[in-house]
Amino acid sequence: MLIVLFGPPGAGKGTQATPVAERLGVPKVATGDVLRAAVRDGTALGLKAKAAMERGDLVPDDVILGIMKETLAKPESSRGAILDGVVRTIPQAEGLSSIVAELGRKVDAVLTFEVPDDELVRRLSGRTVCEKCQTPYTGREPGTRCDRCGGALVRRKDDEPEAVRNRLVVYRTQTAPVLDWYRKNGTRIVSIDATGTPDEVTKRALGALGRP
Ligand code: AP5
Numbered sequence: 540m541l542i543v544l545f546g547p548p549g550a551g552k553g554t555q556a557t558p559v560a561e562r563l564g565v566p567k568v569a570t571g572d573v574l575r576a577a578v579r580d581g582t583a584l585g586l587k588a589k590a591a592m593e594r595g596d597l598v599p600d601d602v603i604l605g606i607m608k609e610t611l612a613k614p615e616s617s618r619g620a621i622l623d624g625v626v627r628t629i630p631q632a633e634g635l636s637s638i639v640a641e642l643g644r645k646v647d648a649v650l651t652f653e654v655p656d657d658e659l660v661r662r663l664s665g666r667t668v669c670e671k672c673q674t675p676y677t678g679r680e681p682g683t684r685c686d687r688c689g690g691a692l693v694r695r696k697d698d699e700p701e702a703v704r705n706r707l708v709v710y711r712t713q714t715a716p717v718l719d720w721y722r723k724n725g726t727r728i729v730s731i732d733a734t735g736t737p738d739e740v741t742k743r744a745l746g747a748l749g750r751p
Contacts (some may be wrong), residue, residue: 540619545622546652548706549659551733556623558741569623595705627714629735640695648726663703667692
């Protein structure tokens with residue numbers, strides 16, 4: 540099962556990717572996590588991505604498609620994957636479609652998480668993430684420890700107010716039109732109410748995939 544998680548920054552894609560992937564028994568692939576790890580490790584990929592990420596702009600399409608090609612060819616992705624924030628432009632949707640077609644597969648569904656804008660800003664302004672495993676938290680101070688892996692919690696540079704405003708504009712102008720592309724291509728799109736508790740949202744997402 541190859542599922543695209545879609546939605547604006549703060550909609551809960553990262554929060555939902557882990558339980559949904561665990562329930563389906565497939566890996567989660569989050570381009571944001573891959574890029575942040577590369578920035579932290581100072582690799583060539585990280586050097587390419589750092590400035591754009593800190594401003595809240597998108598990283599170039601060829602960089603993202605390179606990551607996807609490599610990741611989806613791995614044996615652990617052979618049964619599918621949960622793609623978190625992977626498709627953010629029409630060229631990325633087209634490129635991903637070609638990559639998966641070469642592997643004899645297709646995107647099975649796009650789950651689009653719906654949350655009002657004021658709630659998005661509230662979530663992002665209170666977020667810290669584990670610098671090791673990237674689990675997001677709300678209302679926990681930087682420096683406290685992650686429940687999952689014991690890593691230190693940090694604030695993301697792109698959660699500063701100016702970068703958040705830019706990310707919302709980038710989402711509306713460059714990413715939201717991708718849904719129309721999938722619609723025209725006949726891909727199943729399911730809108731998920733992503734308000735309420737994370738557990739409630741997980742239930743809705745799994746229900747939409749026929750795995751309650
Ligand atoms: P990325 O890390 O993917 O950021 P994003 O898409 O902006 O999404 P976020 O991580 O901000 O939000 P989310 O929807 O995952 O919400 P979360 O679960 O954390 O990408 C970062 C950057 O990398 C991009 O800006 C870009 O530069 C680059 N990049 C990545 N992929 C790219 C691509 N394909 N193309 C080009 N560039 C790319 O939740 C947010 C907060 O809300 C957390 O605190 C969480 O605890 C809380 N929360 C979650 N669910 C609930 C709930 N139900 N109720 C209350 N609080 C909740």
